[in-house]
Amino acid sequence: MRLLPRCQGLTTRELPGFPFFPGDRVTQPRSILHVDMDAFFASVEQLDHPEYRGCPVIVGADPRQGRGRGVVAACSYEARGFGVHSALPISQAWRRCPHAMYVRPRGSRYGEVSRQVFELLGRYTDLVEPLSIDEAFLDVTGSGKLWGDAESIGRALQGAIRDELGLEASVGIAPNKFVAKIASDLEKPRGFVVVPPERVAGFLAPLPITRLWGVGPKTAEQLRRLGLTTIGAIAAWPAGALKSRLGEMGEHLWHLARGEDSRPVVPHSEPKSLGCETTFDADQRDPAVVRNTLLALSDRLASRLRRRGLLAQGLSLKYRDAGFHTWTRAVRLVEPTELAEDLHGAALELLERVPDRSQAVRLLGLSTTGLVRRAAAPATQLGLFVADTRPRRAQLAHSVDALRERFGRDAVVRAALLEMDGDEKKR
Ligand SMILES: [Mg+2]
Incomplete structure (x- = not known):
């Protein structure tokens, strides 16, 4: 067995992000839940389109376009009955199930529902580790006093996902992550499998080796x-x-x-900042191009904020000239925002604070800081004024996101950016 380095007396459980040493001893028995939404994307489509319910739904590429290239991103259980599964080439899905509802993925909607799911999971413990958009590990070892044992918590959150969100999830409960994940998968959909510590060995024994994490075709052979x-x-x-x-x-x-997996559940924190930057093909002297590039960067950043449900409280500008002098200037925003106009306004102010702009510009970058959840942000002060256009502008921005989601990034381009060279605006 590998020996643990000495870490001020901490066990691996207490070291977030500590690498995986399966044999490490963890003395306290843990209760780990793995929660996995059933046919997530397809179920969201069935939730939003009642006419799809009970029908095979296939989310992914359009089989009637692009000579059927692309794959199935997700499909409903009705479609699985016809031998369709995710990652199947869409042309084959079409052959197996031509009467299915074929829908294009709506990433921002799935992200929105995913946030609702994670909000719900967060009620039971702070120790929620997202594994993907629709699955997570929860360590409920310490949640017992408030919510009952792991099984009660599992039942409660499965019921809440059904009643409050109209979706189904499968739950696996075990003393560790590896076993919990296998357990949630065994009786999908609406699965609920509990593996107490004394039953781990018997539970794992009959399963095929391909169930072990890290066993690909080569190792299996x-x-x-x-x-x-x-x-x-x-x-x-x-x-x-x-x-x-x-x-x-x-x-x-x-x-x-042997059912030994001591990896801790590591809750992911929100990103602390989001940024993007662009280097000009040729060093740039035109102030209008510089301003418009800041608008394009603001636009990109704002849409990333909205996609993640975040507001920025600060902005920093990175400015590098042809002589490789680099300046960064930062400002706290008047109020938390997800709007490109606000970011752009602040970026222009920061540009004015660059001490020497005599040389051509080589690189521009913007980074939003102090990110907060949209729901948790303090109520806007300006909202007190009747003339405040913010809610309307925010609504417009979300509509633009929806259009871009459907028709591609260039479907809606700001008038100011149309004047720019086609390559620049995409960056
Ligand atoms: Mg899933």
Whole structure:
């Protein structure tokens, strides 16, 4: 077994982001939930379009366009009955299920629902680790006093997802992440599988080796050549034997097969800043181009903020001239914003504060800071004035996002940016 470095007496549980050493001993028994939404994108489509309910729904490329290139991003359980699954070429999905509803993905809508799901999960514990847009690990070891045991919490959140969001999720409960993830997948959809510590070995034993994390086709072949086809067979091998055949990977698999996985649930924090920058093809002297480039960058940043449901409280400008002198200037915004106009206004002020603008500009960058959740932001002060156009402008910005989502980024371009060279505006 690998030895842990000394870390001021902390266990790996208390070290966020600590690398995975499956054999590390964690003394306190944990209750880990893995929550995975069922057919997430397709279910959101069925939620928003009642006429799709009960029908096969396939989210992905359009099979009637582009000679059927592209793949299935997600499909409903009705479509799975016809042998359709995610990552299947869309042309094959069309052959297997021509009568399905084929819909283009709506990323921002899925993001919005995903945030609702995560908000709901956050009620039960702060220890929520997103694994993707529609699945997460929760460590509810310490939540018992408030919410009951892990099983009660699992039932409660599965019910809340159904009642409040109109969606279904599968839940796996186990002493660690690896087992919890397998458990949530076993009885989908609407699965609910609890694996108490004493049943972990029996639960894993009959499962095929491909269920182990890290076992791809190549490793699976190596294991099969050793006569190992089930997780139980691997667990029964003597310690060290698999390591001598497969190296570190063998040791890792042996521990997993015995249900040993001490990785902590690491809650992801919000990004602290979002930024983008552009380097001109040729150093730029035209002040109008510089201003418009700042508008294009503001536009891009604002739409990224909106997509993530965030507001910025600060902005910083990075300015580099042809002689490679670089200045950064930062400002706190009057109020938290997700609007390109606000960012652009602040960017122009910051531009004025660059001490020497005698040389041509090589690079411009903008970065938003002090990011807060839109829902958690303090109420706007300006909202008191009747003439405030902010809500309307925000609504317009969200409509533009929706258009771009459907028709591509260039579907809506600011008038000021149309005058710019076609390459520049896309950056
Ligand atoms: Mg899922």
